[in-house]
Amino acid sequence: MANTPYPQSYYAASANAVTPRPVLQGEVETDVCVIGAGYTGLSSALFLLEHGFRVTVLEAAKVGFGASGRNGGQIVNSYSRDIDVIERSVGPKQAQLLGQMAFEGGKIIRERVAKYQIQCDLKDGGVFAALNSKHMAHLESQKRLWERYGHTQLELLDERRIREVVACENYVGGLLDMSGGHIHPLNLALGEAAAVESLGGTIYEQSAAVRIERGASPVVHTAEGKVRAKFIIVAGNAYLGNLVPELAAKSMPCGTQVITTAPLGDDLANSLLPQDYCVEDCNYLLDYYRLTSDKRLIFGGGVVYGARDPANIEAIIHPKMLKAFPQLKDVKIDYAWTGNFLLTLSRLPQVGRLGDNIYYSQGCSGHGVTYTHLAGKVLAEALRGQAERFDAFADLPHYPFPGGQLLRTPFAAMGAWYYGLRDKLGF
Template sequence: MPHAPSYYAATARPQPLRPALADRLDVDVCIVGAGYTGLSAGLHLAEAGFSVAIIEAERVGWGASGRNGGQIVNSYSRDIDVIEARYGTDTARALGDMAFEGARIIRERVASYAIDCDLKAGGVFAAITARQFGHLQRQKALWERHGYTRLQLLDRAETRGIVASDRYHGALLDLGGGHIHPLNLALGEAAAFESLGGRIFEASPAIRIERSFRPVVHTPGGAVTASFVIVAGNAYLGALVPELAARSMPCGSQIVATEPLGALADTLLPHDYCIEDCNYLLDYYRLSADKRLLFGGGVVYGARDPARVEAIIVPRLLKTFPQLANVRIDYAWTGNFLLTLSRMPQMGRLDHNIYYSQGCSGHGITFTHLAGRLLAEVLQGQAERFDAFARLPHLPFPGGRLLRVPFTALGGWYYDLRDRLGI
């Protein structure tokens, strides 16, 4: 199946058409899913000398890894203070020590393998209300207590110099954040993995995992026997592993790309930083390399494709940038991310030799790259950092698969109302 009709697919670097698995293969590690989690784990393992095969139902980066907003955002969907309140000081310290590692891994990969993905530095959290700005002040102090010092608070006037919108009370600039062309990052990581002897099979969905001393992953055309299996399908895993599906819910997010804006783009975002606001159902946006505005937001619980993405996103875009009222929309697309009840990522073991990572809950670009490193570590006998996440409770959604969508949508409506009322 071709990639989604996105700006990223239209501007992606050339990629080979990789074969489907058509025979039986024996490797050290079989990875299910050629998105960021699978590619990151595969690259770390190939660098360590493992023989690795990745099987992908569609194409490299076909899911969230090739469709997302392209923003490098540090920490997790629930920040370190929430982690400490829920799970204790030791867990908060362990996860806090890793909260900024994913962004560093991305930059290391781009530099080491010369990946051309339009990497830019700088990300901004924009506060719409004074209450949100107070949260950003506390976030800065929190991150600095964990050793992260690349943050600057911006008042209303300084924020207006960063983004040409009158919506914001203030902002927090993270110089360690940034943005990328996400599909080109995935394609570059796939090429790096293959340069080390790794093998990727496209159009090869996993249809069954045979759990045994050496597990076997079956596809329609073949099978992979391995010492270890990593399940990295995230929001596109389907029903392959029912116990994982019960603990998570795919959700849709939508993005539009304008026509190239030329000099107007430099007036909107003169420093070329990416922006996300502080609402519960947040908006996020940035410029592309060819000066389009990429603007995303909204959540469709249960991952139904909306009839018209523009109808959801363009009103939000114009609320931020009314000066773009007459600008043409060239691309509009949707993609799924995987939500957990706790909003924390889930990592763990399905068996002593089958591992998984899923449910980044909107912070996938950085966490997936960290997850790949942790999965590689645990397969090499270093389990401490992996287990810091694996020990977190992985809660099922109340009401099961039938009621998880309406219950979560009701919660989303409540928090959206709070955002609208500024409380």
């Protein structure tokens, strides 16, 4: 059978050693079958195992193969649409619950890293960088909003202060969130998978779910086996395909691109980001970057709607990096890759239940590192009969893309062109 390896990314090249996991063959029985060994699936599995459930995880490729092992590695709080948007669209009780949860994902990551001694180069501190006065006004409003929900590890940076944080002449200010930060994302996933197995959970790799047999006792089928379960958690996100058609209709896979430089050396690396914080700008089509533990710069950005792989990733991202850091014009690029995330029309996550026993969470819309860890906890709570926080997400309204699957990509691309123009013109 086909063996799907990791993409040729910096993360795969620098991943912690791990033994390949078996392919599912034959029939197994479990309490919960989790589809997908990314952050959502692994977080769900860990919380369930810690409460006594038997858990089996099916992964189509390898642990962290999708967005969980390819992203920018940044711990960013809240959702792709911030709490103020939620406040305007739902009732006060629902908004209060979702607002309280907006800062929980990063705490869960740190708890997992500490409890299970996960080696993933965790660093504290993330910066939102303002390119103009409008961005700065937004960050001032964001600080007030987040502080209203009890999140106080924030500092506004004026033009002088941001120069002390990042050696980029393009910014007029920023917002520092010390509860943000960055990690080696694939090593975090691998560490969480090892934690799942240490608690008695089973993970099968190269074992894609090809069919779900719904009913009172659902069965997940793979090419060579099947899993009988009491509950199923669907956690495939942008890599789920059409396994659950009703989920595919309300979401769209999108690609983002990442490059990694050759090692910069201590002096040059420390001159770029003296405090080793990660950075993202405030554009709609934003750029993001950070240093690795071996002093490379990881730089990402760009969106390809419909998740096609660009012919030349470096050609898309390298000019963006040089615009931020012209001092890197002679530095070699060692790695370039793309990864998919799942976009929803509202840019808020979709959470829910199909029938009585199939649960799902998807559609992080590019904001998934923290949210997926929260989602695992919320899904596990729901399976344990504590559904208040699950319902707060499940009650968010979601709509299919205009024109259905055929036209969702051109419509989204048109919207991105419009917002990209706004970014360039500064309005």
